[in-house]
Amino acid sequence: MDIIGIGYLGFESARIEEWRTYGPQVLGFQVGASPEADPESLYFRIDDRRHRFAFHPGQRERLAYIGWEARGKLEFEAAVRRLREAGVDVTEGDVALCELRGVKAVVRFRDPVGYQHELFYAQKWMPRSFQSGRPHGGFVADGRGLGHVVLITPEFTPELEHFLTEVMGFHYYGAGAGKGKTAFYRTKLNNYTSHDIAYGHGPGKMGIQHIGLFVKSLRDVGETYDIVKQRNLPMMMTLGQHTQDPHVSFYHFSPSGFAFEVITELEPWHHDGFELNPEKLSTWGHEVVGPILGPSVRSPQEVLDAEGLAILERNKHRHA
Template sequence: MNATSVFGAVHLGHLVIETDRFADWRRFGTDAIGMHHDDLDTGLMRFRLDDRECRFLLRRGPAEDVVATGWHVDDHAAFEQIEARVRAHGVPVAEGTAEEAKQRGVERLLRFPGPKGITQEICTTPVRSAEPLDMLASGWVTGDAGMGHVAITSTRPALMHGYFDTVFDARLTDYIDETISGVKLKIRFLRVNERHHSLAIAAVRGLPIDPVRTRVQHLNIQAASLDDLARSYQRVHELGFDMALSVGQHTNDKELSYYARTPSGFEWEVGWNPIVIDESTWEPGTHQGISVWGHTPVGQTIIDRLDRFRLGVRSLAHPERTVPALSGAGIPDD
């Protein structure tokens, strides 16, 4: 690692979700997944996983999607280094207002454009809440690994990889090759700290457009115990929320998990016990298939959507939004 690298100082800190389905989201997040919930006003609410004031900020709007990814940066020096990188590439940077920072429970907030139209936010000095957690789960694994990961489908995976390498010094952890309904997917997993991955980028080949409506295919949070995973899985079923994939275990990070469908349509993975990367010994490899066992499709999943896109909408191709100035060069498309 060179002296100017910010690897290890960056952690997935919060996500901003835009939705008009507040009642459904409150029930999903609180009663099914088991997070702590706070109402800020009629147009804003938050979920907490730990002592930080905000992990998920939900605001009213039509997107029904994740609209911003928030990265906590350990110190002001690394924060300013990332800011300088983005500005040096001619990409506009906007300072968050005091109110926006307060909503996210942070001291400093900057935002700039990201791939697929997902705004990237960097922040420092999270505010710790004095209010005890009131949630069904016993806890969630955050800390140095950040709060989980985000998975994105892309027709331009090399550009997306280049972006996160340029901005955050992201490292390639490994690949998974998977074929679904005749469509070949190559999924690359990127890490910015000890978590196996904070970003998963699925390259969609053989399709003219991205088969997933939302910018984010799924997001992940890590349960503190196997009992928490099992109980939340049961609550999702009992409360009538759609399940996308049943409990299974991944080939690469060995995480046990399931995927539920959120009120906004993208998927929400609850996982438990993934491996932690040892930087001194880790070498990237390729795994065949996403699961060792389980993860059986339940109802309509990405498999169904891939079939529909293969057969019906080739005339609707449109370019994927990228940020060329930050997307680097020389990263193979594999």
């Protein structure tokens, strides 16, 4: 599939008012205009796209959907055919859903462990329209996607790996230096970063662990780091540099309990030509000062809706 990367993420949250302050003042997001049909939700911009993050009112904190961007109409149509030929249950988005997402077309489908995915093309944008919520050098997104996401899954089945590599066409990057079963993947068109999505095996657990957010300079990382410390926001890891990427980052927790990794690229990432097996997570820094799994990671019953739970249970019993 000719997928660029993650175009947008949607969440259910009972803490939208906290996000309304945290997004602009801590991360530097711009509060975007909510669609007329969805006035109660909060939409954030990090570049000239209509939005990259959407927070919908709810009773719990959870990831609601991941939106993948196809390069264009023909690539979108080919990807939908591939999903259907692989036996994936695909639902076409109607005019109302397209308007909410700000896209020309969108379909919805689930992965084998129950997470909701969407595929779209042609999201609305306006050149030179992004205005950061605080003084900020800007985010690295545009034609690369918003960054990466790491999910926890209670089951790491062969069907999940097949779905990601054979159906979605993602490149398998490796397991990194983390403990346990973890797998990193990047989209076909991603030549910029090591991964767009990763799944970590957490028996009995599910949810979003962190989002990787790329900013344009080390100053942007440092100023965000200072704001997080000044506000006494909970942190996961201090400033540091991972072994497998030439980037500097730190991790802190958002109002919804998952972490943001704020990242700057010290030099362009390049494919290593072989699967890495790092001896340790980071070359320096990244002291663990908080939980690796925040309160956003809970039981599947607390994270998935009924349809997602049914998919998870069906695949779990298949391997029992």
